Amino acid sequence: MADLPPLAECRDLAVVATTIQALQTTQTGDAAIVGVLQAVRGTLSWPRAVAWRLDAERGGFGILHQAHADSIDPLAAATHRAADSTLGEALSGTDRVVVGPAEAEHLTVTLPIHLNGSADLAIEFLAPVTHLPDDRRIALQTVQAALSARLQSLVRSERAEASERDAIAMSSVLAKLAAAQDEGTALRATLAAVREAFGWDYGSVWKHDPEQDAMVFWVESGAVDLEFAYATAMSEFHKGVGLTGRAWSTGQLQFVADLAELDDSPRAPAARDAGIRSGVCLPICLEGRIIAAMDFFTTKHLAHLSESRRHALEDVARLTSDTLTRLYRQEIQVQRATWEAAFRGLRGELGQVETHQALRDQLVEFGRESLGSSFARLETHTHAGAVALTDNTLVVPLPIDATLTVPMEVDVLVPELLVQIGERVQGEVARAVERLEASDAMAEMRIEILHSVDQLQQSITEQSQASADQASAVSEVTSTLSELRQTSAQALENSEALLRASEQAAEEARRGSSVVDESVSGMADVQDRVENIQERITALSEHTQQIGDIITTVNEIAEQSKLLALNASIEAARAGEYGRSFSVVANEMRDLAEQSKQATRQVRQLLHDIQEATAAAVVATEDGIARVQDGRALAAEAGEVMSSLGEVVEQATEASRLIASASRQQGAGVSQVADAMVNIDSAVRTAATNLSSVEQVATDLGQSVARLEQDHRQAAK
Numbered sequence: 001m002a003d004l005p006p007l008a009e010c011r012d013l014a015v016v017a018t019t020i021q022a023l024q025t026t027q028t029g030d031a032a033i034v035g036v037l038q039a040v041r042g043t044l045s046w047p048r049a050v051a052w053r054l055d056a057e058r059g060g061f062g063i064l065h066q067a068h069a070d071s072i073d074p075l076a077a078a079t080h081r082a083a084d085s086t087l088g089e090a091l092s093g094t095d096r097v098v099v100g101p102a103e104a105e106h107l108t109v110t111l112p113i114h115l116n117g118s119a120d121l122a123i124e125f126l127a128p129v130t131h132l133p134d135d136r137r138i139a140l141q142t143v144q145a146a147l148s149a150r151l152q153s154l155v156r157s158e159r160a161e162a163s164e165r166d167a168i169a170m171s172s173v174l175a176k177l178a179a180a181q182d183e184g185t186a187l188r189a190t191l192a193a194v195r196e197a198f199g200w201d202y203g204s205v206w207k208h209d210p211e212q213d214a215m216v217f218w219v220e221s222g223a224v225d226l227e228f229a230y231a232t233a234m235s236e237f238h239k240g241v242g243l244t245g246r247a248w249s250t251g252q253l254q255f256v257a258d259l260a261e262l263d264d265s266p267r268a269p270a271a272r273d274a275g276i277r278s279g280v281c282l283p284i285c286l287e288g289r290i291i292a293a294m295d296f297f298t299t300k301h302l303a304h305l306s307e308s309r310r311h312a313l314e315d316v317a318r319l320t321s322d323t324l325t326r327l328y329r330q331e332i333q334v335q336r337a338t339w340e341a342a343f344r345g346l347r348g349e350l351g352q353v354e355t356h357q358a359l360r361d362q363l364v365e366f367g368r369e370s371l372g373s374s375f376a377r378l379e380t381h382t383h384a385g386a387v388a389l390t391d392n393t394l395v396v397p398l399p400i401d402a403t404l405t406v407p408m409e410v411d412v413l414v415p416e417l418l419v420q421i422g423e424r425v426q427g428e429v430a431r432a433v434e435r436l437e438a439s440d441a442m443a444e445m446r447i448e449i450l451h452s453v454d455q456l457q458q459s460i461t462e463q464s465q466a467s468a469d470q471a472s473a474v475s476e477v478t479s480t481l482s483e484l485r486q487t488s489a490q491a492l493e494n495s496e497a498l499l500r501a502s503e504q505a506a507e508e509a510r511r512g513s514s515v516v517d518e519s520v521s522g523m524a525d526v527q528d529r530v531e532n533i534q535e536r537i538t539a540l541s542e543h544t545q546q547i548g549d550i551i552t553t554v555n556e557i558a559e560q561s562k563l564l565a566l567n568a569s570i571e572a573a574r575a576g577e578y579g580r581s582f583s584v585v586a587n588e589m590r591d592l593a594e595q596s597k598q599a600t601r602q603v604r605q606l607l608h609d610i611q612e613a614t615a616a617a618v619v620a621t622e623d624g625i626a627r628v629q630d631g632r633a634l635a636a637e638a639g640e641v642m643s644s645l646g647e648v649v650e651q652a653t654e655a656s657r658l659i660a661s662a663s664r665q666q667g668a669g670v671s672q673v674a675d676a677m678v679n680i681d682s683a684v685r686t687a688a689t690n691l692s693s694v695e696q697v698a699t700d701l702g703q704s705v706a707r708l709e710q711d712h713r714q715a716a717k
Helices: 006-024 029-044 085-090 134-179 182-196 227-233 244-250 268-274 309-352 356-370 415-511 513-637 639-716
Strands: 048-054 061-068 098-101 109-117 116-129 204-211 215-223 254-256 279-286 289-297 377-381 387-392 393-398 402-407
Touching: 006 029, 006 134, 029 061, 029 116, 029 134, 029 227, 085 098, 109 134, 116 134, 134 182, 134 309, 182 204, 182 215, 182 289, 182 309, 215 227, 215 244, 215 289, 227 268, 244 254, 244 279, 244 289, 279 309, 289 309, 309 356, 309 415, 356 377, 356 415, 387 415, 393 415, 415 513, 513 639
Parallel strands: none
Antiparallel strands: 048 061, 048 116, 098 109, 109 116, 204 215, 204 289, 254 279, 279 289, 377 402, 387 393, 393 402
8 A cells, every 4th residue: 555656546436436426326126226326436536437237138247337538438348248259257256356458558447246145237438548556446446336335225125026016006906906896897997096006007908709719909097198008909819929928828917027029029110119118917807717918118227127127017816806706796696686586586487377478478578578588579480499699699499489589688697597598487387387288178178167067057958858758747647647557446346246246146046936037136336337347448448548558658758858867978078077976977877768668668558458448348248238238138028038047147157257357457557556656756866965965966067167167277386
């Protein structure tokens, strides 16, 4: 030091002092570097000082700041240095002051500045000397250490401030995201909040277009050159192309120091003209799929993106993606709830429709009101198909020869859910159609049943009238038979009396002619009685003929009853389950009618026998009358014919016996006919009762059909 000139020593001390003073007043790294350049160059009167920064993108080094004497042309100096230059050698791991040759009688003095353990910054001076003393070297090393320390302190401070600003920015972004109610609001709010909170000049959002498979412009924030805004609006990015395409391709945040130097970006020329420099792009995800990208730009040059800022922006992308996913799921739940409620409402309405037109109207209302499609419509078709969702339009083929077409006016977030709703609508419409068809069939069947019931009731009324007439006729026949029975009994008594008289006459005839007169008188009496018998037997024959006519009428009535019963059975069979009880009654009526026919056949046979016996009795009485007359004549003429008279009396006695026998047979036949008619009368009355029961069954059947229709309508509601 004693060998140095006092001025040189003072300058070394002044370099250190002015450098420390300059560093104490600076608040940023750039200001600290510029202060050191000016302090060292000015104190030592060196012509030029340059600060170089490692340029990782271009390779080599680029000028960060410079200070020079007025006689130095700044444009004459190089603005970029290659990596293999002496500057590169100076920064290759050394922390010493490096001195190298420059031009004639000048040296280059390089001070490597270490930040974070690496030398990516250097201060280079042009010194008009050929030798650098040790003290000067030590002084410059002190400047080097002071600048490194100050820069590290400022970096830490800037990082702390940046972290604080980032935290504040994140709070703002979080607040905006928390308040967002839909995807558009969330993206716009995040775009504006990030741009303002992080100090970007311009930002834009890009959305993925599935048809073009590209990111297309959606919205912007901030004011920049109109040409750049226009270029942004007209651009689109495919995967891997441009800053947005790289973020989409990698799924990670992408940073560019100078957008104008991005060769594959369509916005590069406009960015160069507008002064847009550094930028960043964030991929935005939804359910693990990248659906959008958000980029931000500044007119400032950022050599790199700080770690805290990168983390903050990555958190913004993640939080925005989480918010979109949350909103998306909420919207899905809302859509699901809305569509489910719409379907439940439709199902309730379809359960109450009563016509096919009402069904069609309800389906159109479902598409327009419940699904919110003002263009929902029913289109006629003749074929069926599967439910489909094409071009955001729901197509539901229906089993009514029509298709429900619903152009959705909102984004369908869960297509498979809407398709399921369409399929369920298909099922409900099919059930409604089945119900309507069943209701129509029920109405037709009800009309047929009621018509059959009316016919049955009319037939029953006619049968009841016929039964009443039949009962009246049977009652008359029964009354006539009762009288005939009495007449037959009286005839039997008379015939028995005649028999006794004949026997007595024979006995008297055998006594002799003494009693001829008495016999003649008796014969006259016999003649009267025989004539009376003849009259009664003739009357009996006439009555039996009347009974035959009545039996014929009864037989016809029984045949008509059997035919009516057959018709009733046919009508009961047509009524199905509801006519089963009536069928039983009809069969019983048919059996009773058959029994009536059998009884009438028996009565007819009995009447035939009675008629034959009566005819024989008439013949016998007529013969008896003739013989009695002959007897009277003979008795009157002479008693000598008493023997002949005895024979005649014997014949008369035999005839009387025959008459008595015929009378007994006639009485038995009349009793049988009377008993048969009693049975017929009972059967007719039973048939009338059964007809009343059948009529009641028919009435109950009509009421049951009405109740069944009412219950069907209530069940349908």
